[in-house]
Amino acid sequence: MNEDDDKRAPLAYQNEPFLNSPDGRILRILSEYAEPLSRFRREQIQDTVVFFGSARFHSRARAQSDLSEVNSSHLALDEDLKSHHKRAAAAVDMARYYEDARRLAFLLSEWSIQIPARRRRFVVTTGGGPGIMEAAKVGAQEAGAKTIGLNIHLPFEQNPNPHITPSLNFEFHYFFMRKFWFAYLAKALVIFPGGFGTLDELFEILTLAQTQKLAKKILVVIYGSEYWKRLINFEAMVDAGTISSDDLDLFKMVDSPEEGFEFLKEGLTKYHLSPESSKRPRETVPEIAKTNP
Numbered sequence: 001m002n003e004d005d006d007k008r009a010p011l012a013y014q015n016e017p018f019l020n021s022p023d024g025r026i027l028r029i030l031s032e033y034a035e036p037l038s039r040f041r042r043e044q045i046q047d048t049v050v051f052f053g054s055a056r057f058h059s060r061a062r063a064q065s066d067l068s069e070v071n072s073s074h075l076a077l078d079e080d081l082k083s084h085h086k087r088a089a090a091a092v093d094m095a096r097y098y099e100d101a102r103r104l105a106f107l108l109s110e111w112s113i114q115i116p117a118r119r120r121r122f123v124v125t126t127g128g129g130p131g132i133m134e135a136a137k138v139g140a141q142e143a144g145a146k147t148i149g150l151n152i153h154l155p156f157e158q159n160p161n162p163h164i165t166p167s168l169n170f171e172f173h174y175f176f177m178r179k180f181w182f183a184y185l186a187k188a189l190v191i192f193p194g195g196f197g198t199l200d201e202l203f204e205i206l207t208l209a210q211t212q213k214l215a216k217k218i219l220v221v222i223y224g225s226e227y228w229k230r231l232i233n234f235e236a237m238v239d240a241g242t243i244s245s246d247d248l249d250l251f252k253m254v255d256s257p258e259e260g261f262e263f264l265k266e267g268l269t270k271y272h273l274s275p276e277s278s279k280r281p282r283e284t285v286p287e288i289a290k291t292n293p
Helices: 003-007 022-042 060-072 078-112 132-142 175-184 196-210 225-231 234-240 245-250 257-272 275-279
Strands: 048-052 123-126 147-152 169-172 186-191 219-223 252-254
Touching: 022 169, 022 175, 048 078, 048 132, 048 196, 060 078, 078 123, 078 132, 078 219, 078 257, 123 132, 132 147, 147 175, 169 175, 175 186, 175 196, 186 196, 186 257, 196 219, 196 245, 219 257, 225 252, 234 245, 252 257
Parallel strands: 048 123, 048 186, 123 147, 147 169, 186 219, 219 252
Antiparallel strands: none
């Protein structure tokens, strides 16, 4: 290196203080579009089925183990024991959704990997964390399929689970870019019981479908009528005139993995695999022309 090289300013795209500054935000945002795009193209991903649901559910085996531990513990106060027991017993009950998500992801993946296609179809995708996200990944992995994890750094809950295909494990900073990739390739959403984040994703897609802002048909499966009917009264919304009765056709409520799979298989075949579906506009990872850097 000569003396003149020491006087050179850094190239803009190698200037870390600039890239991490407010002025570099647009480049960071574009990176969260371009880098996943490159990997999806390289991994031949055509489209996805996205599973949403609580990050706080556990497998039945773990939930039962936790309950047994509470029952055998000697907490200082009876009220503490009651509170711990109530939460542990609820976790055992909700573990059925973990097991159902695992089974549904297995059935879907087992079917999708047999579809004759140049690119991978209906790849199971989640937020990449624990709970329902982990369950769907385990099911897809058991079927021998690749899985996609769109993770985001949060102060709690959200660490990547080990069942994501390594080359399809993503980490996002911006929620809206993560949500873009959830929706852009999705041909179906499966909504398991969950909290604020699950509700956010559900109503965003339903709103886009209701207002005809989707260029494709996205099937929406709401899993677990016992939970969802206690949480949301869709019929009351129709009665109040805040939605139309036709809006109830934007989703299908199911209560078993087999029922969910049959609905998905039928709908994905009709809208995205049949000869007629090829005439409709579709969103997929674009083929970008190869250029020199």
